[in-house]
Amino acid sequence: MKLPQTVQTAITAYQEEKAKVGKAVELHQDSSAKYRQQLEDAHSELAVAQNTTLTDPSEANVQREADLQRKIAELTVNVAAAEERSTTVSINASGRITALADEAIELARVEALRHFHDNYDAKLKAIEDAKYEYLQSIVNLHALRKEAYNIWFNTGQETNPNRLEKSVKPAFPELxxxxxxxxxxxxxxxxxxxxxxxxxxxxxxxxxxxxxxxx
Known part of the structure; x- marks a missing residue:
């Protein structure tokens, strides 16, 4: 059955808030992944630069190595910050999302009780009527057997009752x-x-x- 509008509205509010938070978390995680890749590349470049400086300790090579070390430090901070933002968004939103879920579930409880009580008497009445109809149908079958039997029996009574004992009674199937x-x-x-x-x-x-x- 279709959910009551109040419940559906509450579910939609929960889903929208969860989707919004999920999107924000995803963006921060994407940033973290981007910084991680850059950090990995910087480490690879630094390893090459360090080997180059060992064989050729020119000012340019030393500067290149220092720049890469600063870049690695900056990227490390960026990765940590992006991950921290992702975690913070999730934590801050957790209470709101939980409250929205609780609100929807409580509304659903109220609507479930209302729906049940609104329809309970009608369902009981349907069972009551069906039971009566069922039993009445069995009574009608009993009446049919009796009517059919009386066709034979009354005919004997109207003619020669003694011959009924010599006659074969009509055999009806038993239910x-x-x-x-x-x-x-x-x-x-x-x-x-x-x-x-x-x-x-x-x-x-x-x-x-x-x-x-x-x-």
Whole structure:
């Protein structure tokens, strides 16, 4: 079923805030990754520069090595700062996101209770009516058997009752409301079937005519 609008609005607010924070964290992590790559490249360049300075300690080579060391120091700070910003954004937003989730869940609890109570009596009435209709149908079957039997019996009474004992009684099929015999039982309702329907929300194929199961 479609969620109530108040609940959907609360969920949307949570998702939007979480997405906004996630985007900010992603940007800081991207910055950190960029600085890390630059730092890795600078370390590689420094290793080459140091070897060059060892064999040729010219002022330019010494300066190149010093510049790379300063660059590495700066990039190290940048990496740490980007990671710190990412962590801080997550920590600062955690409380807001949790509060929005709690708000949505509490609204959902209230709406769940309202929805249940608004529809509970109608569902009970439907069960009550269905039970009466079911039992009335069985009573009607009983009446059918009695009417059919009386066609034969009353005819004997209207003619020669003594001949009824010599006659073959009409044999009607017996309705077995609870015996299954390993097949479908589509006429009776057992306690197990009722429990399954209420507990599991299912109507098993062994309980109804083909195509009517809800599993």
């Amino acid at each position: 077995t409301l609870h015996y299954r015999g390993g097949s479908r039982q589509v006429h009776g309702v057992s306690e197990l079937e009722t429990a399954r329907a209420y507990r599991d929300g299912k109507v098993y194929r062994t309980s109804v005519a083909e195509g009517r199961e809800i599993e």
